[in-house]
Amino acid sequence: MAITLKINGKSASVDAAPGTPLLWVLRDHLGMTGTKFGCGVAQCGACTVHVDGAPTRSCVTPHDSLEGAEITTIEGVAGAAADAIRQVWVANDVPQCGYCQSGQIMAATALLRDNPAPDDAAIDEAMSGNLCRCATYMSIRRAIKEAAALG
Amino acid sequence: MLMRDLGIIPAPKADGTGDGPSPFVNLSRRAFVGGAGLFVLGVTLAGCSSYVEPVIDADAFKLPDPGASPLTGVKGGDATPSLWIAIDKDGAVKITCHRSEMGQQTWTAMAQIVADELEADWDKVAIVQAEGHERYGDQNTDGSRSVRFNFHRLRVAGAAMRHMLVAAAALYWKLPRDQCSAKGGLVSNTKNDETLSYGNLAELAGRLAIPAEADIRLKTPKEWRYIREEIPSLTVPRIVKGDSTFGIDVKRPGMVYAVVARPPQLFGRVGSVDDAKALAVPGVLSTMRLPDAKPPALFQPLGGVAVVARDTWAAIEGRRELEIAWQDGPNAGYDSEAYAKQLQATAKRSGKVRRSRGDVSAALASASKRVTAEYYAPHLNQSPMEPPSATAEWDGDRLECWACVQDPQNTRDTLAEALGIPKENIKVTPTWLGGAFGRKSKPDFVIEAALIAREVGKPVKVTWTREDDIRHGFYHSVSAQYCEAGLDADGTCTAWLHRTVFPPISSTFDNTVAEPSDGEMSMGATDVPFAAPNLRVESGDAKGHMRIGWLRSVANIYHAFAVQSFAAELAHAAGRDQKDYLLELIGPPRTIDPEAEGATYGNYGAELSEYPIDTGRLRNVVEKAAAMAEWGRKLPAGRGLGIAVHRSFLTYIATVIEVAVGKDGTLRIPGVWLAVDAGTVINPRHVRAQMEGGTIYGLSNALYGAITAKDGAVVQDNFPSWRLMRMGEAPRDFKVEIIASDAPPGGVGEPATPPAAPALANAIFAATGHRLRTLPLIGAEGDTLKLPATKTV
Numbered sequence: 001m002a003i004t005l006k007i008n009g010k011s012a013s014v015d016a017a018p019g020t021p022l023l024w025v026l027r028d029h030l031g032m033t034g035t036k037f038g039c040g041v042a043q044c045g046a047c048t049v050h051v052d053g054a055p056t057r058s059c060v061t062p063h064d065s066l067e068g069a070e071i072t073t074i075e076g077v078a079g080a081a082a083d084a085i086r087q088v089w090v091a092n093d094v095p096q097c098g099y100c101q102s103g104q105i106m107a108a109t110a111l112l113r114d115n116p117a118p119d120d121a122a123i124d125e126a127m128s129g130n131l132c133r134c135a136t137y138m139s140i141r142r143a144i145k146e147a148a149a150l151g
Numbered sequence: 152m153l154m155r156d157l158g159i160i161p162a163p164k165a166d167g168t169g170d171g172p173s174p175f176v177n178l179s180r181r182a183f184v185g186g187a188g189l190f191v192l193g194v195t196l197a198g199c200s201s202y203v204e205p206v207i208d209a210d211a212f213k214l215p216d217p218g219a220s221p222l223t224g225v226k227g228g229d230a231t232p233s234l235w236i237a238i239d240k241d242g243a244v245k246i247t248c249h250r251s252e253m254g255q256q257t258w259t260a261m262a263q264i265v266a267d268e269l270e271a272d273w274d275k276v277a278i279v280q281a282e283g284h285e286r287y288g289d290q291n292t293d294g295s296r297s298v299r300f301n302f303h304r305l306r307v308a309g310a311a312m313r314h315m316l317v318a319a320a321a322l323y324w325k326l327p328r329d330q331c332s333a334k335g336g337l338v339s340n341t342k343n344d345e346t347l348s349y350g351n352l353a354e355l356a357g358r359l360a361i362p363a364e365a366d367i368r369l370k371t372p373k374e375w376r377y378i379r380e381e382i383p384s385l386t387v388p389r390i391v392k393g394d395s396t397f398g399i400d401v402k403r404p405g406m407v408y409a410v411v412a413r414p415p416q417l418f419g420r421v422g423s424v425d426d427a428k429a430l431a432v433p434g435v436l437s438t439m440r441l442p443d444a445k446p447p448a449l450f451q452p453l454g455g456v457a458v459v460a461r462d463t464w465a466a467i468e469g470r471r472e473l474e475i476a477w478q479d480g481p482n483a484g485y486d487s488e489a490y491a492k493q494l495q496a497t498a499k500r501s502g503k504v505r506r507s508r509g510d511v512s513a514a515l516a517s518a519s520k521r522v523t524a525e526y527y528a529p530h531l532n533q534s535p536m537e538p539p540s541a542t543a544e545w546d547g548d549r550l551e552c553w554a555c556v557q558d559p560q561n562t563r564d565t566l567a568e569a570l571g572i573p574k575e576n577i578k579v580t581p582t583w584l585g586g587a588f589g590r591k592s593k594p595d596f597v598i599e600a601a602l603i604a605r606e607v608g609k610p611v612k613v614t615w616t617r618e619d620d621i622r623h624g625f626y627h628s629v630s631a632q633y634c635e636a637g638l639d640a641d642g643t644c645t646a647w648l649h650r651t652v653f654p655p656i657s658s659t660f661d662n663t664v665a666e667p668s669d670g671e672m673s674m675g676a677t678d679v680p681f682a683a684p685n686l687r688v689e690s691g692d693a694k695g696h697m698r699i700g701w702l703r704s705v706a707n708i709y710h711a712f713a714v715q716s717f718a719a720e721l722a723h724a725a726g727r728d729q730k731d732y733l734l735e736l737i738g739p740p741r742t743i744d745p746e747a748e749g750a751t752y753g754n755y756g757a758e759l760s761e762y763p764i765d766t767g768r769l770r771n772v773v774e775k776a777a778a779m780a781e782w783g784r785k786l787p788a789g790r791g792l793g794i795a796v797h798r799s800f801l802t803y804i805a806t807v808i809e810v811a812v813g814k815d816g817t818l819r820i821p822g823v824w825l826a827v828d829a830g831t832v833i834n835p836r837h838v839r840a841q842m843e844g845g846t847i848y849g850l851s852n853a854l855y856g857a858i859t860a861k862d863g864a865v866v867q868d869n870f871p872s873w874r875l876m877r878m879g880e881a882p883r884d885f886k887v888e889i890i891a892s893d894a895p896p897g898g899v900g901e902p903a904t905p906p907a908a909p910a911l912a913n914a915i916f917a918a919t920g921h922r923l924r925t926l927p928l929i930g931a932e933g934d935t936l937k938l939p940a941t942k943t944v
Contacts, residue, residue: 025462028408074393
């Protein structure tokens with residue numbers, strides 16, 4: 001049975017099996033492949049989206065639990081914090097392969113939105129759920145501080 | 152007729168499935184005007200604001216047949232400009248990258264090299280990813296050699312095209328060529344203020360003869376404008392928008408999704424399968440038995456049962472409902488714990504001598520002090536964040552695949568063999584790779600997609616879950632090593648014995664092979680750069696029971712761990728400073744030829760004359776890294792500095808690590824200082840990124856990584872049990888210094904990994920007095936080092 005989800009401000013009708021995680025609805029049903037699959041068990045953060053603004057692991061979030069929620073993905077995340085994060089990510093070439101970076105950017109954007117001047121401990125807390133095998137951790141840390149300094 | 156038969160191939164689409172790369176390869180080599188774009192009049196302002204660039208009509212020139220390309224056989228391969236470069240009439244410069252982009256920024260590096268010699272305007276440069284085809288020469292993106300293999304020929308290709316553009320302008324202006332010159336996408340002349348743009352000149356230039364290499368003037372390093380510069384990545388602006396196409400992101404019309412249940416053991420088989428419950432899962436379309444794998448492993452799929460569904464989740468759910476009775480195979484009894492004891496026992500016995508100088512036995516017998524140590528490092532998994540994924544589509548007897556592969560040519564060859572069709576009927580285009588680290592040089596997952604797509608008659612995307620990636624990999628080899636040294640009364644090392652035992656990668660290709668290969672021995676064992684007058688390197692055999700494969704820096708990882716840990720152990724035994732003693736072990740600046748001492752030495756496929764083992768460069772990075780870390784400074788209790796140096800992939804790296812170890816064994820890494828001499832460097836910012844990434848890859852594995860097996864099956868399954876370093880555990884500070892060098896380029900993607908583990912272990916020893924010789928140092932669970940009850944004597 002089709003349900004309607006609100007994704008990046010637009011309504012999308014989805015007809016997936018009950019319980020199908022949002023990740024696979026985004027990727028396979030809606031063709032929105034910016035949100036990545038990394039582990040399927042909420043351990044790596046590659047699938048991070050915002051649900052009503054909160055960083056959420058889409059790989060373990062049933063899509064049919066999200067009717068009426070505001071879902072934001074990497075393709076649609078906007079605002080001052082997202083702009084600042086994207087700007088410093090590009091200026092510093094933060095990503096290497098880039099695969100985990102949708103999730104990193106979603107996590108970093110939420111962090112900066114809620115805490116305009118995060119210290120190391122706050123960065124560790126917000127970002128330690130996002131794995132990066134290329135190990136861009138130092139770059140991410142530097143970039144978040146730079147984004148914070150942009151005001 | 153296919154568009155490609157007309158030589159008009161559209162650029163890749165945003166979903167990565169465009170008809171592919173290199174729009175010009177089916178055209179005559181003369182025509183490097185790409186695409187079928189509208190003719191746009193180039194207008195430039197060149198000093199004189201009233202100047203309007205005339206449109207060149209190439210047909211107005213009667214030109215002789217330009218003949219064959221004289222550049223098909225330059226050093227590195229074919230440098231024919233049309234193979235690598237197309238210039239659209241609007242001035243867009245499309246550069247073909249035949250290597251796979253996996254975060255090492257090879258797109259950007261290749262473009263920098265070509266665009267520099269071409270004198271292109273960087274803002275007009277775009278990359279076209281090449282399909283797998285022998286016309287490009289080697290495309291196997293491993294071994295840290297994309298730049299090394301292609302630096303010269305891509306410079307030649309760019310410069311040849313620049314020459315032709317200048318020649319075309321000279322022809323148009325009826326001026327001698329030496330009065331015309333190119334810069335930033337324009338040709339100007341010394342007679343007037345007119346300029347001609349590359350887009351306008353391209354068609355005429357493409358009809359001219361390609362100059363011979365002897366007639367091409369390459370720029371001098373002083374003239375470089377992109378090479379050595381911190382040019383921003385060509386991929387990152389797309390990544391931050393989520394507009395990136397990895398293997399797992401490919402979409403095809405009518406595509407269905409598959410996952411595969413594979414036998415838990417290598418060469419295990421499906422006994423029987425009941426798929427009734429799986430087929431009842433909503434969205435599941437069908438199941439399919441895959442052929443059983445038979446030894447040797449090669450790159451073939453592992454067999455098992457595929458579940459095909461309308462989305463990936465339904466396929467995963469369907470797989471959960473499969474009832475499969477697995478049959479044991481020849482590796483059913485494999486137990487990594489028992490196997491470790493075998494390796495360790497082998498390491499204590501005399502092995503096969505792989506390099507020898509002097510008389511180690513006699514020198515050990517007469518030594519004032521003998522030091523021994525045993526090291527152990529477990530299997531590892533590459534675990535790129537994007538697990539293996541491939542999409543296959545059949546059109547009659549023709550197959551097209553899009554996948555995150557490091558080597559599209561071996562993928563194509565392997566597909567041809569597995570499917571029994573000629574490779575001319577197969578097209579493989581690499582997508583971006585969401586990390587690879589050696590895993591994606593093995594195309595087993597692409598074969599799976601092709602087999603399933605042939606069965607279901609629709610495009611199929613196969614996705615490996617993380618459990619699949621961890622349990623069915625090509626693993627970094629497990630190793631046991633024994634080191635023994637003799638010191639004289641002054642503590643000087645007079646004898647060096649290193650014995651290494653590990654199942655070789657060749658066992659994946661011939662399951663009877665148990666002897667470490669010369670290539671693996673060349674990675675940190677037979678090329679040991681120490682000056683001890685008596686030196687012997689030995690190997691011991693070990694039979695493989697899992698698929699053994701390449702992982703970022705390969706055998707260098709365990710060899711550097713043993714050699715550089717043991718170097719610090721000898722310093723301790725001699726009562727000397729680690730760094731000073733390391734320099735003494737290395738000895739004076741000189742070049743080393745392991746073959747003069749009986750080794751069969753690979754040198755990463757390069758000649759020692761071009762890429763010598765230069766202990767002067769090795770010493771230099773040691774001194775540099777030590778200075779960066781302020782080696783010798785006073786540290787509070789529980790802190791320590793460790794150093795290690797290693798040459799791999801023709802690049803020299805020394806790493807200093809500072810650790811802070813709590814009384815309870817908790818570990819922090821306040822700082823890392825790394826000095827790298829990689830010869831000529833294309834892009835310093837991306838080299839720094841690889842130094843950070845390669846180091847943390849090594850630290851993560853050394854601290855947490857272990858793949859173990861019971862009853863032939865891998866025990867770990869996902870990130871809780873296979874652990875990677877996280878943000879909070881990463882070093883706080885990381886400084887990289889790149890040694891300025893005009894030497895030919897060395898590798899960059901891998902060589903930072905080997906020195907990481909020994910530098911860490913040496914730092915922990917300095918901080919705690921505990922010498923840790925068994926990896927991993929922490930493991931998948933817990934946050935404390937496995938420190939023994941008593942300190943190392």
